[in-house]
Amino acid sequence: MRRYTARTALLESVMVLAGLVFAFPIYVLVNLSVRGADDASSPVAPTLSPTLANYAEAWRAAGLASALANSVAVTVLSALVIIIVSAMAAYPLARATGRWPRWAFLLFALGLLLPAQLGMIPLYQSMRDLGLLGSVWSLVLFYCGLQVPFSVFLYTGFLRAVPAEYEDAAAVDGCGPVRAFFSVVLPLLRPVTGTVAILNAIFIWNDFLTPLLYLSGSSQQTVPVAVFQFVGQYVADWQLVFAGLVISVVPILAAYFLMQKRIIRGFAGGLKG
Amino acid sequence: MPHAREAAATTRPPARHGPERPLPRKKRTTRSGLRRSVPWWFLLPALTLYLYVVLAPSLQGAGYAFTDWTGLGTPASFIGLENFRKSLGDPDARDALWQTLLVTVVITVVQNVIGLLLALGVNSRIRSRNVLRVLFFAPAVMTPVVTAYLWRYLYAPEGAFNTALETLGLGSLTQNWLGDPDLALWSVAAIVIWQFSGYSMVIFLAGLQGVPRELHEAAGVDGAGAFQRFWHITRPLLAPATTINLMLSMIGGFKLFDQVYVTTGGGPGHATETLSTLIYKNAFQFDEYAYSTALAVFLAVVVAVVSAGQYRGLQRQKGMP
Numbered sequence: 001m002r003r004y005t006a007r008t009a010l011l012e013s014v015m016v017l018a019g020l021v022f023a024f025p026i027y028v029l030v031n032l033s034v035r036g037a038d039d040a041s042s043p044v045a046p047t048l049s050p051t052l053a054n055y056a057e058a059w060r061a062a063g064l065a066s067a068l069a070n071s072v073a074v075t076v077l078s079a080l081v082i083i084i085v086s087a088m089a090a091y092p093l094a095r096a097t098g099r100w101p102r103w104a105f106l107l108f109a110l111g112l113l114l115p116a117q118l119g120m121i122p123l124y125q126s127m128r129d130l131g132l133l134g135s136v137w138s139l140v141l142f143y144c145g146l147q148v149p150f151s152v153f154l155y156t157g158f159l160r161a162v163p164a165e166y167e168d169a170a171a172v173d174g175c176g177p178v179r180a181f182f183s184v185v186l187p188l189l190r191p192v193t194g195t196v197a198i199l200n201a202i203f204i205w206n207d208f209l210t211p212l213l214y215l216s217g218s219s220q221q222t223v224p225v226a227v228f229q230f231v232g233q234y235v236a237d238w239q240l241v242f243a244g245l246v247i248s249v250v251p252i253l254a255a256y257f258l259m260q261k262r263i264i265r266g267f268a269g270g271l272k273g
Numbered sequence: 274m275p276h277a278r279e280a281a282a283t284t285r286p287p288a289r290h291g292p293e294r295p296l297p298r299k300k301r302t303t304r305s306g307l308r309r310s311v312p313w314w315f316l317l318p319a320l321t322l323y324l325y326v327v328l329a330p331s332l333q334g335a336g337y338a339f340t341d342w343t344g345l346g347t348p349a350s351f352i353g354l355e356n357f358r359k360s361l362g363d364p365d366a367r368d369a370l371w372q373t374l375l376v377t378v379v380i381t382v383v384q385n386v387i388g389l390l391l392a393l394g395v396n397s398r399i400r401s402r403n404v405l406r407v408l409f410f411a412p413a414v415m416t417p418v419v420t421a422y423l424w425r426y427l428y429a430p431e432g433a434f435n436t437a438l439e440t441l442g443l444g445s446l447t448q449n450w451l452g453d454p455d456l457a458l459w460s461v462a463a464i465v466i467w468q469f470s471g472y473s474m475v476i477f478l479a480g481l482q483g484v485p486r487e488l489h490e491a492a493g494v495d496g497a498g499a500f501q502r503f504w505h506i507t508r509p510l511l512a513p514a515t516t517i518n519l520m521l522s523m524i525g526g527f528k529l530f531d532q533v534y535v536t537t538g539g540g541p542g543h544a545t546e547t548l549s550t551l552i553y554k555n556a557f558q559f560d561e562y563a564y565s566t567a568l569a570v571f572l573a574v575v576v577a578v579v580s581a582g583q584y585r586g587l588q589r590q591k592g593m594p
Contacts, residue, residue: 004398012399018391019405022412025467028433029423043433044440089319096311104316111327113577115528117552117569119330121562122337126330145326148319177312206416208531213557224418228535231422238426245419256414260407263414267472268479 033242054243061234062244067226068251074136074222075204078143082151082200085144087189090155091181095164105156111149124213134218139211143204151196158192159185198259198266205252223248331573338567343560356567366568368543369551376462376547377526384466384522385515388473393503395474396481406478410471417468421535424464425451428536451537454544461545464532469525473518480514481507520583527576548572 028043034050041047059065089108093101123142124133132138166188170180186193208224215225227248234240256263338356342349360366391409395402412420427433428450435447450460484507492502530549533539539546539554548568555565 004400008398011394011397012401015391015394015399015405016401018394019401019408022409022467022471024433024437025420025423025427026411028427032426042436042440044437085318085322088315091315092311092313093316096313100313104320107328108319108323111323113573113580114327114331115569115573115576117528117549118334118566118573119327120334120552120569121330121556121566122333123326123330126325141322142326145322145324148323149327152319177310181312181315202414206414206418208416208418209534209553224416227416227418227422241422242426245422249415249419252414252416253411256411257407260410264406264410264475267410267413268475 029242029245032239033246035239037237037239054239055247058230058240058244058247061240062226062230062247063221064223064226064230064244064247067221067223067248070136070220071205071223072251074139074143075201078140078147078204079197079200081140081144082147083193083196086148086151086155086196087186087193088181089148089152090159090189091185093152093156094159095167105152108149108152112153116146120213127214133214134220136215136220136222138214139222142210142214143200143207147200147203151200154192154196155189158189162188194262195266198263202252202263223251334566335570335573337563338570340563342563349563356564357571359564360567360571365543365546365551369546369548370571372458372545373527373529373547373549376458376529377523379459379462380465380526380529381519381522383462384470385473385518387466387470388518389477389511391470391474392477392481393507396478406474409474412468413472413475415468417531418535420468421464421532424460424467424532425536428460452541454541457537457541457545461529461532461536464536465525465529469522473522476514476518476521477511480511484510516583516586520580523579523583524576527572527579 031047032043033054034052035047036049036051036053039047039049093105093108127133127138127141132141162185166184167180170184171177175184206224207222208228211222211225212228215221221229227244230244231241234244337349339351339353340349341352341355391405395406395409399405429435430449430452434450438444438446448456451457488506489502492506497505528549529547530553533545533547533550534553537545539550548571552565552568552572555561555568
């Protein structure tokens with residue numbers, strides 16, 4: 001163990017300075033969101049008489065309550081479906097014998113390469129024909145399909161490295177394959193399930209283009225779309241806009257600060273495949 | 274060190290014998306001679322969703338690229354490569370492609386250099402390393418639309434950046450960040466770099482944890498300086514993390530949409546137009562459905578070529594001892 005030397009102190013001050021630069025936009029965001037409309041001082045100067053009035057007003061004007069409810073519902077529901085169907089698909093892909101699992105795996109891997117823009121318009125039309133436009137169900141359906149390849153990829157890679165002895169032991173004891181999956185394999189997959197849940201939930205919560213397309217012209221909104229329309233309406237009233245922005249990122253930042261170890265690990269580990 | 278063990282357990286499957294040993298080939302039968310039966314129909318739910326949402330529409334989209342369809346109900350007729358020919362002669366498409374490439378290269382290089390420096394910084398003995406790590410990564414979980422609006426304000430002529438510059442006595446450096454066609458693209462790139470440098474940092478950090486401290490100490494004893502130790506020990510061991518980071522930031526750059534759409538809408542003029550915003554505009558504002566799918570095919574090819582190249586690089590690295 002090296003000691004804390006003068007060079008460490010120098011490095012520390014450089015890094016803290018970098019931290020301040022990184023935090024500057026967030027400081028301005030919070031600083032302006034608690035400022036009254038009559039306070040015309042510099043946006044960089046700390047607000048001397050903070051108020052929460054902007055928050056109350058933004059909450060009402062942006063319709064954030066229903067947008068938050070929609071975002072939570074879409075995120076939770078999609079992540080659950082993604083986890084179940086992807087883990088299920090990974091089971092035969094990792095364990096079945098013969099050639100077809102390899103081809104099926106490559107078929108899923110193809111989905112990692114196709115950019116969403118390619119199928120954007122035909123899918124929009126097929127959702128329209130199903131009467132799903134303007135409903136949050138279109139989003140759940142979309143995210144489930146879109147995120148399946150990536151999640152299957154993670155699950156299969158993980159499961160291939162898990163020895164099959166547990167399932168074999170269960171089979172010897174007379175356990176059928178379906179039950180073996182749910183009571184033996186699924187619990188073994190818990191670490192990678194955490195990663196899959198985190199990466200998918202953050203992606204779904206933050207996605208903007210999809211709800212912009214599928215919910216436009218309807219009364220349904222998710223948080224990013226509500227923010228987009230809210231800013232469009234109150235474009236000059238930055239204090240109000242910033243209060244709305246803060247409200248919209250608080251849920252995800254709160255989740256991040258509560259589970260930061262787990263989330264950082266998920267992002268770092270999920271990509272090792 | 275309970276945390277370290279927990280961390281290792283989550284990124285690695287349980288009950289694996291020895292970290293570096295290659296796994297035995299899959300056994301077709303169990304030790305007791307039982308044939309393992311795996312329910313193949315477990316694939317069906319995932320496959321159905323994937324077919325409906327990704328595969329079928331993508332194939333259909335690629336098909337439209339060869340027609341003159343406008344999306345307004347008129348029947349489409351086959352026009353061969355006409356849309357692709359049109360895109361080559363379309364100054365908007367050419368600008369968008371050039372700008373997409375340019376912004377991708379800049380984001381990839383700058384974001385990863387900053388990410389690596391941050392990772393090396395917080396991987397040291399400094400006391401604030403845990404707080405800083407959480408802080409640097411925080412923007413990466415924030416909604417891009419929200420951060421883009423925040424930055425639009427920071428960039429405004431009377432906004433926080435110009436005010437801060439004036440406060441520091443650097444009034445001559447104030448800029449019309451998003452309104453100047455020569456600057457706007459770089460201003461948008463800075464948003465992405467600010468938001469995702471922490472993401473690169475986290476992946477580099479995971480790689481740095483695999484660099485044995487003893488190697489560094491031994492090299493230090495042998496008289497290697499800090500830079501030499503980085504270049505000859507850390508850098509080669511970071512190769513997998515570097516590949517993943519390059520792939521992620523390049524693909525992110527090629528698909529850049531939210532930040533452009535929210536801050537400049539592609540302007541001023543077409544100065545910040547990217548392939549993604551151009552595809553969106555052609556499809557949903559100009560009703561040029563077939564043409565926009567041709568541009569999307571183009572984007573798909575670019576992304577696929579880059580990913581395939583990176584993926585091969587990654588496989589090669591894994592194959593190395």
